[in-house]
Amino acid sequence: MARSIFPFLLLFLFTYYYTGVQSHEEGYVTAEISNKGLEFLKDLLIEKAESSLVPLELPKIEKSVKIPIIGSVQMVLSNITIEKIHVTSSTVKTGDTGILIDVSGATANLSMNWKYSYSTWLLPISVSDKGSATVQVEGLDIGLTLSLNTLQGSLKLSLLECGCYVNNISIKLNGGASWLYQRLIDAFEGKISSSVEDAVSKKLKEAIPKLDSVLQSLPKEVSVTDIAELNVTFVDEPELSGSSLDLQINGLFYAKNEVAHSKHYHKMLKASDSCNEADKMVKISLHENVLKSASSVYFEANKMHWMVDEVPDQSLLNTAGWRFIVPQLYKKYPNRDMNLNLSVSSPPIIEVENQRISAIIPLDFVIDILDADELIPVACISMVISSSGSAEISGHALAGNLKLNDFTMSLKWSNIGDFHMHLIQTVMSTMLKTVILPFANLKLSKGLQLPVFHGYELQYAQILCTDSWIVICSDVAPVEQLRLV
Incomplete structure (x- = not known):
């Protein structure tokens, strides 16, 4: 029953979650990364740098000292x-x-080999010695200034400045007569410090283009279902302030295998609502046009229709159950099984309002009579359903609920004469309230598992609905940590 409606219903809630050259396109999804979120990203970057920078080999150092x-x-x-x-x-x-x-105030540990040799008139042979050494770097200071821009729908990361300074260094020799030559080796402190500074700076300068190439390789569309993709190209320039980094993403749906193009939706002002907790890492705002674009894609693909062939009261799908509602139907087709073929006749009108999403859905449902292996359409009734929905993040899933507000009906065409529409409306009201909506809400209550991005997912997320915008405020945490919460 109702097999084709649920991908759309799940997609309707799925769009709550998604939030990837200067452009004149509009961004219907905005991501605001707070200072807390930037600190989280910075810590991840530094953790990665600590492991990727080492082992780091420095050039050989030679020095001649006159004694x-x-x-x-x-x-x-x-x-x-x-x-x-x-x-x-x-x-x-x-x-x-x-x-x-x-x-x-970072620290670094180095290892190296040392060797010396000299000849003197006091001895007839050359004197040499060698061994190993450990070096402890204290007070390592590093500064990076990065720029972030958009380029052909992707983010471009560039290094503006990079500096590294060593405050203190200590060398401990091992092997040979190391105790005798320690003071000689100490003369290398300056060169070792300079070598560390140059090597770390060079490695960081090489790492930024690699990180930029990762950003450039991020997909510009995300596959959502077998017919729909999400345009995640970045539009406009990132906005940097003292408290956040703001990004804008196109965010509209389009049909698979169709070239993504700008759709002329009118967009209201940027969402201004804040979450209850101001220290969330990220705030993602989705304009209602994201939902409208998803609705349009499914409607154009002729996917917004379904066949009702099973109900709890199966007598409603036999002409005998309609004997006193539509007498002429039973008279012409006595005791025949029926199907109700429902389809959306035009794209639903979707609006995001205060703490809810409302939708006006125009439906045509055709009464089909089963005659052997043939379906005989006998009448078509037009219906306009007014409904509203809500969503919440429960655990690691996105769940939701739909509610019927009102509906109207009219006879579109009939091969069996006029109907008493007030009687039909009573039957359909019962079917909507007791069959279709409960079945849909049962599916939606199980929710969608929120996607994982490189081992991280949302934590303690809040969902708000305001004028034309859906706002998600959330922290981010490793999947392993979330599983223990």
Whole structure:
């Protein structure tokens, strides 16, 4: 029963969740990432950098030192490797100049080999020694300034400035007569510091284009069902302020295998409602035109129709059950089974209002008589249903509920004469309230599992509906953490 309606009903709620060259397109989905959200992203980026920057090999360092009486001593440091970087304090700020990430007081551990050799007139042979060493870097400060722009529907990340400074370094020699040469090796502190600064800066400069290529490779459309895709191209330039990063996404649905193009929907002002808790990581706002575009795609694909062939009171699907409602139907087709073929006659009118979504759905339902293997259409009744819906995030699923507000009916055509419409309306009211809506709400109550993005999903999400906008405020957490909540 009603097999084709539920993909659309689920899609109706599914659109609550989705929120990916300067453009004149409008963004019907906006994502506002707060300072808390930027801190979360910054911590992820630094955690990734701590592991991806190491091991980092530094160039060999050679130095010649003149020592009285002994003469010139040739010293070489090789296999210098940064094995670990640990960040203890970092901040992120947004402003007109871009996104600034500042790391202060980080530490780093290095390993290396040392070797020295010299010849002197005091001895007839060359003297040499070698061993290993560990290096502890304290007070490593790193600063990055990044710019974020849109380019052909994608986000482009660029590095504006990058700097690295070592405050303090200590070297401990191992092997050979290391105790004797420690003071000689200390003369390399400046060169080791400069080498660390240059190597870290170079590695970061190489990493930003790689991160940018990941952003550039993000899909510009997301497959939602077998016939619908979501346009997630970024439009307009990102807005940076002292408290957030704002992105705009096209956000409209279009048919699969159809070239995405701008649709001329009128859009109201940006959503202004705030969540109850001001410290959420992200606020995603969806304009009602996102729902309208989904409705249009399904209507044009002729998917908004379904056949009612099973009901709890099966007598309603036999002409005998209509004997006193439509006598001429029973007279012409006595004791024949029936189907009700329902289809949406034009795209539903969808509006987002205060704390609810309302929809006016125009329906045609055709009464079909089963005659052997043939369906005989005998009448068509036009119906306009006024309904409203709500949604909530329960656990890790998006669930919802539909409610019938009102409906009207009229006879569109008939092969068996006029009907007493007030009697038909009573039957249809009962069927809507006791069969169709309860069945739909049972499906919707089970909800849709919210999608996971690279191991992260929404946490403690709130959904608000205001004038023309749906607003989702949420934190983000690893899937493993959510499963323990």
